[in-house]
Structure formats: structure tokens, C-alpha cells
Amino acid sequence: MSDFIIDVAPVQGHTDAAWRHFHKSIYGGCQSYYTPFIRLERGDFRKHDLKDYTSELNGNHEVAAQVIFRDMAELRPLIEGLVERGVKRIDLNTGCPFPLQTAKGRGAGFIANREEYFRIPSLLKEHGDVEFSLKMRLGYSDPDEWRGVMPAIARMPLKHVTLHPRVARQQYGGDLYLDRFTDFLEACPHPVVFNGDIRTPEDIERAKTSFPGIAGVMTARGVLGRPSLIAEFEEGKEWSREERLEKMLHFHRELLCHYESTLCGDSQILSKIKPFWEYAEEEIGRKAWKAVKKASNIAKYHSAVAMI
């Protein structure tokens, strides 16, 4: 395998330990996965965050624990608590655009807190045995905001920085600032991973050729809608739609069996399994996609999946 990184991004409500486990066992390919962000609630870890990180299902894949924080008073206990639990890889989320987080100065809101931003390097250096990475946007509303924190980023001991070249105000749509990505790549002394709108094997190839200096790519919605994306790129050939769907249905069966054996009641199971298809409209067709979305009980859900 080449050194080119191909990571599966963290996505709240989608890439839980079970999804990551079966994705890895069925498709292989991906170098690293990330937990959806872990945060403190009233000064402590939330139980379900820890459950995801400590799950036995993590045994078959490399996973980094991702944390979201508003200051060092939150980041320090998050790092220390994870280190106590044996964590060796931690990703810092400074890119989340969800207003609930940014309004509290977390995620993409953190960039405004320069004083705290410049405290990160020394805190990370206290944990020399942990591998850190940073995930970020260009800024909150200004695509040049990153320039002001680059001196702090440069001093952080990082494995890599993953940059999604949008500003938080754009949420997940609108054009990527590809020119700013180039500027960032030149200015950043760490390996840089490209994230944003990678949906097909050609998109990975295009990122490689457009930005020869990148260390790799990270995909979120793309791999959720087309879970074979990385395997196809690694094999150097696109799979037919039939092959992709057959494998995706297999992946879905494994995940559904797992949820059926660990969750209680149809509504819990449905709320966990329905998001599996959220980004797959193009792959499975609008009719089936809408039927899955509308399914109000397990029987209707099975009929909807049978349409695929």
C-alpha cells in the first residue's frame, strides 16, 4: 500500500463503531477512521461517547478519538481522560460548523479564540506518546482566517492537518476555496489531507493531481453514499453499479443484524439503520431512497430496502 492517506471522516450519527467495523471488514482499504466528536458534558465524558471509543468493534481498524473543546480547560481533561484509557491517537476538531457547538466557541468557533488557540502547542507537547492530528475549516466566515493561527498550528506536534476548504458559514455546501487550499498547503509545515466533496474514485485522483503536495484525502458523505469508494480507488477500477449495490446490501445486512441484536424495539433499530442510506440517493435511486426515509415500521423498511 502507498503512503497516500485515505481516511474515512467522522460523521455524527453515521460512523459509529459498528459502521466502522463492518466497513473495514467488508471493504478494507481505508487507513484510519475517526470517532464522531467526543465532548465534555458538565465536566465529564458522555457515556455513549466512551462506549463508541472503547467498543470491541474497534478491534479491526485504526481509529483516532476525536475531541471538540472550547478552551484548554476542556481540552486538557479530554486528552488526559483519553490517555488514561489507553488512547494513542487524538484528533482535534476545530472545524465543526454546527451552530450549537460554534456558539459555545467549539469546533469552527474556536478559531476566534486566539489566546486559547496559541496555548494548544504546549499542551500537546506534554503528551509526547500521543499522535495528534487537527481537523479544520479555513475560518468561520472569512476564508483567510486560518492565516492568523498558522503560527500556532506550525508549533503543534501533528501527524497531519485535515483541511476542509470551506468556511463554517457555508456549512456543507457552496464552492470549495481551492485557491486558499493551495495557499494553506504552501504555508503549513505539516502533512496536509484534503477533505471536501470527494465522491468518486476520479475525485481522489483529481485531488492528487491538482494538489501534488497533499498527504492524502478524507471522505465523509462520499464514502457513506458509496462505501466502496476507497476500495475502488485502491483497485484502480470502478465497480459496476450492480457490484456496488450487492456489496452495499451485504454491508447493510451485517449492520442491521448487529443493531437488531444489541438494540431494543423497532423504533430504536430504525433510528440507527435509516441514516445508512441518507447519502445514497444517487446510488440506490430516488424511489427506494424516499421509501426508506418514509418507512415508519420495520416491515415497511424491509419492503423499501427490497426495492433497491
Ligand SMILES: Cc1cc2nc3c(=O)[nH]c(=O)nc-3n(C[C@H](O)[C@H](O)[C@H](O)COP(=O)(O)O)c2cc1C
Ligand atoms: C451530519 C454530519 C456530521 C458530521 N460530524 C462530524 C464530526 O463529528 N466530526 C468532524 O470532524 N466532522 C464531522 N462532519 C464533517 C465531515 O467529517 C466532513 O468534514 C465534511 O462532511 C466534508 O467532507 P465531505 O464533503 O466528504 O462530506 C460531519 C458532517 C456531517 C454532514
